[in-house]
Amino acid sequence: MPIATVNPANGETLKTYEAMGEEEIERRLQLAEATFRTYRTTSFEERARLLNRAAEVLDEAQQDIARVMTTEMGKPVKQARAEAAKCAKAMRWYAAHAEALLADEEPSQADVEDSGGTRARVLYRPLGPVLAVMPWNFPLWQVIRFAAPALMAGNVGLLKHASNVPQTALFLEDLFHQAGYTQGCFQTLLVGSGAIDDILRDERVKAATLTGSEPAGRAVASTAGDMVKKTVLELGGSDPYLVMPSADIDRAAQVAVTARVQNNGQSCIAAKRFIVHTDVYDRFAERFVAGMKALKVGDPLEEDTEVGPLSSEQGRNDVEELVDDARRSGASVLCGGERPDGPGWYYPPTVVADVTREMRIHREETFGPVATLYRAADLDEAVVIANDSPFGLSSNVWTRDEAEVDRCVRDLEAGGVFVNGMTASHPAFPFGGVKRSGYGRELSGHGIREFCNITTVWHGA
16 A cells, blocks of 8 residues: 555545655664663653644644544545644643652562562553554544653653554654654654554564454454563454433434444444434434435535545545445345445445344444444343344443443443443543453553553562
8 A cells, every 4th residue: 555645535635645664664773672771760840842833833833633544544634633732731741640650569568568578569661662553543642642641651652653644744753843753753664554564573662553454453463472572452343232221212323323423424433323212213313314314425524524535546446345234134224225326435424224144234443424223122132132132342331220330331341431421432431342342441540551661660678
């Protein structure tokens, strides 16, 4: 895949870039290793100063980088600005909280004495250069939620971004340099996916984090496992959205629309499978379909656009194939489902009902504005349908019954359960999944400790 900006609204190639050669990659690896030796000794106060300054630089550039993101991958420009603001918020959060999150821990004196010692501590020390393999769908946020905690922990970052968002990737490198970080603290590697294996095998790279597809995750995890290096993987998701009779059905249907089509439906944590109790199914379906039909699809640079194009022609083809397969297998398409005429990689908001386990759309992640609708006889059946997926990223439950909430929290196979609201990420809460959605956690204290050397210090008598 070429490293290029191709506008998904019209298919026009705007900029192309040459991939970095072996000499440049080697120079940047040397720089990362050398920079880490000194950066790891900086104080939390200095790291916080730099990260807060980076947040200020991002605020100043918000309008410009939002247009770049929209041009590169198609999200509505309003959502792009919100993404930039969220990144600045996360940087400030880690600047304020990292020192406390990584504070030395002291075991109880009774345990120390039982071990035969006089004193013990547990320290969180940085690992070194961390390789981040990041996707195009949230081209700022996915990177910042790795970079902010990694830099506050004393690590340095190497970014291999998706090949269709090179301008955003270069902006990120420049962002940290403008904030005052030395050049080796955060570097963008303009390389294709074929270069990842050699970079990850390099002894100077100590760990890796990847957000992306399951095949990409398998490849990185395999190489890292061979090299005995730590990884965090956030892969696909096919999140269930359960609606029970006690819920506010109007509100549940309204939020369902946003939960499905956020980022043009290209979000791992977007709700994708809507599982509704039979007693309220018809009422929910009517309101949900009406809401999906009412969305404005169009030029993502226009302020009132709610759904823009998919990021690539292949991405649209993939979504179209899943819908067509379901239709051929007996599913009902309640709205959408037909590729529009004209330029750009647009696909309409679509609702597919009467889905069965044999359909591809039931098992595979649908990365576009397409929802599947299921009818459940009771909560037991709803939970069974929800868990009948290879993925387990997050989940949504709409009910006013606390016993039903407790049941869902206990039994849903997911890294998150969001009650009477849609899944969202926040720097204070851990984020990640189970099953084929990956492993490890990002954000919160859990995320910042993922790439630390957790060190025991013990003193004898």
